[in-house]
Amino acid sequence: MLSRLPVEVNPFRLVEQRKNLTGVISQSRMPRLQELLCDNKDDAAEVNATLNFDRTEMGLPCITGEIEAQLDLSCQRCLSKLDYKVVSEVRIILVQTDEQAERAQGEGFDTYLVEDERLFLQDFIEDELLLALPLSAMHEACDADRPYIEGLPEDLVEEEIDDTTDLAEKEEKDNPFAALKNLKDLE
Ligand SMILES: [Zn+2]
Structure with a gap:
């Protein structure tokens, strides 16, 4: 030790x-x-x-x-x-x-x-x-079944999606949560 x-x-x-x-x-x-x-x-x-x-x-x-x-x-x-x-x-x-x-x-x-x-x-x-450390550490893909994801503040979500790094773009595609957000915008 x-x-x-x-x-x-x-x-x-x-x-x-x-x-x-x-x-x-x-x-x-x-x-x-x-x-x-x-x-x-x-x-x-x-x-x-x-x-x-x-x-x-x-x-x-x-x-x-x-x-x-x-x-x-x-x-x-x-x-x-x-x-x-x-x-x-x-x-x-x-x-x-x-x-x-x-x-x-x-x-x-x-x-x-x-x-x-x-x-x-x-x-x-x-x-x-x-x-x-990265400014904002995230899983590559969070488990979409977690119920408390819906409780995430909206402005935090937007901040991530506005970030146009390759990683963020990839995550937007892979991330079912991003799709959810888009659905919400259509309403
Ligand atoms: Zn996560």
Whole structure:
């Protein structure tokens, strides 16, 4: 079993030590992530992370690595459980001021602002995870027999159908719910 990650680290010290941190952190410690999970989620679920503290070729302090989790998301169409594996490649420059952030971003880096040389790993990992998630996670095809689909707010439906990505178009075709919506419009 992997070890627990520390709650808080001094990332700049870890950079000097070229340290690698590998371990797990509980999903239950991430309130913003919790909001995206379904009601019958696994409360013991964890996030795996491997984080390398180092410097870039230019000497900027950075974290690289990978964050991975199996999430019980709530489907944005039918609201039932959606198993979703998220893998986030981490590649950020640690900065301490807005000026440093602007400079690094100008050179094409993603940055993470660290105040008082303290990095709360659960916040950092949660931020990275949320960035890696789709804006609106949905089943490819929800089970049309679920009775509570009809209770979905209409504006949410419209938002999905207006979205003209390939996926949305495919879903509109495959999705009996979209046909329902069209029938309603004819009335
Ligand atoms: Zn669904």
